[in-house]
Amino acid sequence: MDYTLESGVDPLREAINDSLTAFVERENKYLRSIGSELFPVADALKSFLIDSGKRFRPLFAAAGFVGSGGVLDQASINAVASIELVHVCALIHDDVMDGSDTRRGAPSIHKLFEKLHGDSSLKGSAQQFGVASAILLGDLALVWASKALHESGVAAQSLLRALPLYDEMRVELMAGQYLDVYEQALASESIERSLKVARFKSGKYSIERPLHFGASLSSGSNLEAYSGYGIPLGEAFQLRDDLLGVFGNPEQTGKPAGDDLREGKRTVLIAATLERSTPDVKARINSLLGKPDLSLDEVEELRSTITSSGAADFVESMITDLTNKSLHALETGTITSDAKSFLIHMADVATKRKY
Amino acid sequence: MDYTLESGVDPLREAINDSLTAFVERENKYLRSIGSELFPVADALKSFLIDSGKRFRPLFAAAGFVGSGGVLDQASINAVASIELVHVCALIHDDVMDGSDTRRGAPSIHKLFEKLHGDSSLKGSAQQFGVASAILLGDLALVWASKALHESGVAAQSLLRALPLYDEMRVELMAGQYLDVYEQALASESIERSLKVARFKSGKYSIERPLHFGASLSSGSNLEAYSGYGIPLGEAFQLRDDLLGVFGNPEQTGKPAGDDLREGKRTVLIAATLERSTPDVKARINSLLGKPDLSLDEVEELRSTITSSGAADFVESMITDLTNKSLHALETGTITSDAKSFLIHMADVATKRKY
Numbered sequence: 001m002d003y004t005l006e007s008g009v010d011p012l013r014e015a016i017n018d019s020l021t022a023f024v025e026r027e028n029k030y031l032r033s034i035g036s037e038l039f040p041v042a043d044a045l046k047s048f049l050i051d052s053g054k055r056f057r058p059l060f061a062a063a064g065f066v067g068s069g070g071v072l073d074q075a076s077i078n079a080v081a082s083i084e085l086v087h088v089c090a091l092i093h094d095d096v097m098d099g100s101d102t103r104r105g106a107p108s109i110h111k112l113f114e115k116l117h118g119d120s121s122l123k124g125s126a127q128q129f130g131v132a133s134a135i136l137l138g139d140l141a142l143v144w145a146s147k148a149l150h151e152s153g154v155a156a157q158s159l160l161r162a163l164p165l166y167d168e169m170r171v172e173l174m175a176g177q178y179l180d181v182y183e184q185a186l187a188s189e190s191i192e193r194s195l196k197v198a199r200f201k202s203g204k205y206s207i208e209r210p211l212h213f214g215a216s217l218s219s220g221s222n223l224e225a226y227s228g229y230g231i232p233l234g235e236a237f238q239l240r241d242d243l244l245g246v247f248g249n250p251e252q253t254g255k256p257a258g259d260d261l262r263e264g265k266r267t268v269l270i271a272a273t274l275e276r277s278t279p280d281v282k283a284r285i286n287s288l289l290g291k292p293d294l295s296l297d298e299v300e301e302l303r304s305t306i307t308s309s310g311a312a313d314f315v316e317s318m319i320t321d322l323t324n325k326s327l328h329a330l331e332t333g334t335i336t337s338d339a340k341s342f343l344i345h346m347a348d349v350a351t352k353r354k355y
Numbered sequence: 356m357d358y359t360l361e362s363g364v365d366p367l368r369e370a371i372n373d374s375l376t377a378f379v380e381r382e383n384k385y386l387r388s389i390g391s392e393l394f395p396v397a398d399a400l401k402s403f404l405i406d407s408g409k410r411f412r413p414l415f416a417a418a419g420f421v422g423s424g425g426v427l428d429q430a431s432i433n434a435v436a437s438i439e440l441v442h443v444c445a446l447i448h449d450d451v452m453d454g455s456d457t458r459r460g461a462p463s464i465h466k467l468f469e470k471l472h473g474d475s476s477l478k479g480s481a482q483q484f485g486v487a488s489a490i491l492l493g494d495l496a497l498v499w500a501s502k503a504l505h506e507s508g509v510a511a512q513s514l515l516r517a518l519p520l521y522d523e524m525r526v527e528l529m530a531g532q533y534l535d536v537y538e539q540a541l542a543s544e545s546i547e548r549s550l551k552v553a554r555f556k557s558g559k560y561s562i563e564r565p566l567h568f569g570a571s572l573s574s575g576s577n578l579e580a581y582s583g584y585g586i587p588l589g590e591a592f593q594l595r596d597d598l599l600g601v602f603g604n605p606e607q608t609g610k611p612a613g614d615d616l617r618e619g620k621r622t623v624l625i626a627a628t629l630e631r632s633t634p635d636v637k638a639r640i641n642s643l644l645g646k647p648d649l650s651l652d653e654v655e656e657l658r659s660t661i662t663s664s665g666a667a668d669f670v671e672s673m674i675t676d677l678t679n680k681s682l683h684a685l686e687t688g689t690i691t692s693d694a695k696s697f698l699i700h701m702a703d704v705a706t707k708r709k710y
Binding site: 117 | 538540
């Protein structure tokens with residue numbers, strides 16, 4: 001059965017979800033065959049994968065594929081879906097690194113296995129068991145990502161053309177994640193530095209590289225146009241994320257209110273606020289940012305400082321500018337018209353989302 | 356230039372090292388181009404990779420390749436060398452999971468970055484920064500492993516035939532690592548359970564799968580004979596590891612004396628000791644195993660309990676039996692004679708090593 005972009009985002013997302021479900025069920029059968037000790041691993045990875053929602057990266061990869069002349073069949077759906085597993089690795093490891101206890105309203109993987117340790121009366125440190133399990137489940141997701149791509153059923157020539165892009169994407173992701181961790185530890189106040197992190201962490205990895213990956217699965221054309229669209233949109237995507245991390249509704253984001261403030265995330269939004277603040281206000285912000293037990297009142301205080309400084313508006317206007325720049329780039333290259341319409345819609349989805 | 360197995364282990368190991376060095380230097384150039392923040396990542400991965408020694412897995416893969424009719428050229432050396440990077444990921448993540456502070460006599464990666472945090476006066480928890488960095492460096496090594504294989508230069512057909520084996524090896528590794536972590540937490544006393552872990556963690560991953568991977572890069576023949584050789588030898592390899600973890604000389608192993616005892620590793624050696632002990636002695640062993648501040652006297656006490664119980668001799672005799680079984684399997688299949696001689700020698704290297 002073939003899929004088109006014309007029917008919109010939802011049916012395509014469903015096809016991607018079906019592909020991921022089929023893959024994870026096949027793999028879980030294998031894990032379960034090794035022994036009952038691995039049942040929790042299989043269950044946790046399946047829930048984590050299936051319960052998540054947006055599938056932005058596979059959707060962009062599908063658009064890149066079609067935009068460069070590909071016709072979406074089951075094999076190419078499987079291939080573009082595989083990059084969601086890279087993202088699953090990033091999220092599981094991210095939660096360990098940030099010490100985040102929840103993900104999409106549910107316990108994060110390390111918390112889940114910490115609880116399993118207690119429930120099963122295991123010996124040693126429950127916290128260490130949780131971390132070890134999450135490291136391994138993330139590693140497994142990363143390996144599954146390769147496996148899902150290799151087994152997708154795409155023609156050998158497509159696969160061989162896609163592998164270098166796939167590798168680059170994953171190297172950039174890990175480099176970007178390190179930059180992010182380093183940036184938080186540096187407690188940087190520079191807008192320029194925060195933007196560099198946004199570019200590497202999300203700009204390239206979330207949109208540009210999935211588009212390239214999709215393109216390479218078909219003719220490999222339009223790489224430049226995809227960069228022109230993907231890099232600014234990826235930055236806008238990250239800037240929206242930063243706003244949601246501060247102002248998002250917990251019921252929609254699945255994260256506690258002001259979670260990024262509690263984690264002390266050094267985002268463009270924060271850098272822009274600091275730049276607009278007097279030394280006293282700056283000192284106050286720095287004393288609250290990254291405070292693990294930040295109260296709701298303190299979250300509210302930081303929010304109003306950010307808003308009244310003009311930084312939130314500034315970031316909103318950056319998002320608008322970047323999105324316009326991104327849409328403009330769609331006029332270059334030879335992107336097919338169905339992919340173009342889809343990407344125009346996706347720019348909206350990526351930058352106006354509530355979670 | 357072609358390489359042969361006839362000149363022995365050392366020249367081949369050198370060729371593998373050269374290939375890894377060239378790869379990591381190329382990749383580091385890229386990391387450094389992103390920004391100076393990534394210099395420590397590049398430096399740490401390079402030292403970690405280059406300073407290590409045995410290259411067992413690439414050596415076995417090379418033997419599998421030649422034994423199935425392949426002629427070792429630069430491309431196939433690059434391909435077999437790539438699996439060392441999978442191992443680098445496993446070691447870096449293993450040290451985080453075990454909380455091991457040293458590796459080969461040097462600080463482990465998380466300790467190195469914990470120190471960097473202090474030296475650079477970064478903010479937040481140095482320990483958390485160390486762990487986050489080590490998770491990402493391990494992830495990067497895992498991605499590099501794929502990249503090194505994809506870029507090795509082997510013919511497309513060889514690469515396509517090798518990918519499923521490569522995937523299986525990595526899935527088994529992660530499953531085996533989880534079994535190991537779980538087994539430690541269960542504080543199991545069963546020889547059978549410990550052997551199952553040894554089989555998954557090391558039996559398949561260290562020897563059988565590298566041989567299969569190498570074979571799949573050439574004709575794909577002899578898989579059964581390689582399993583017959585690799586599985587028992589892998590178990591023997593792990594049992595030697597267990598003995599070295601208790602009795603090894605720190606100057607040779609690069610690990611503190613009795614490190615496995617301090618970590619509370621549940622090995623076949625420990626299970627065999629417990630099986631041979633009175634309830635009192637058993638209780639004493641269980642009270643010492645996994646004690647983080649185990650003294651040298653206590654290490655000595657455990658060592659002599661293990662020896663006098665007969666468990667050390669029992670494990671030595673298991674190693675001998677497994678090795679014989681392994682060598683016997685070389686008589687099956689159509690393994691080329693140069694590979695056969697090499698594998699006979701490698702059986703010795705793997706089971707009689709001092710580190």
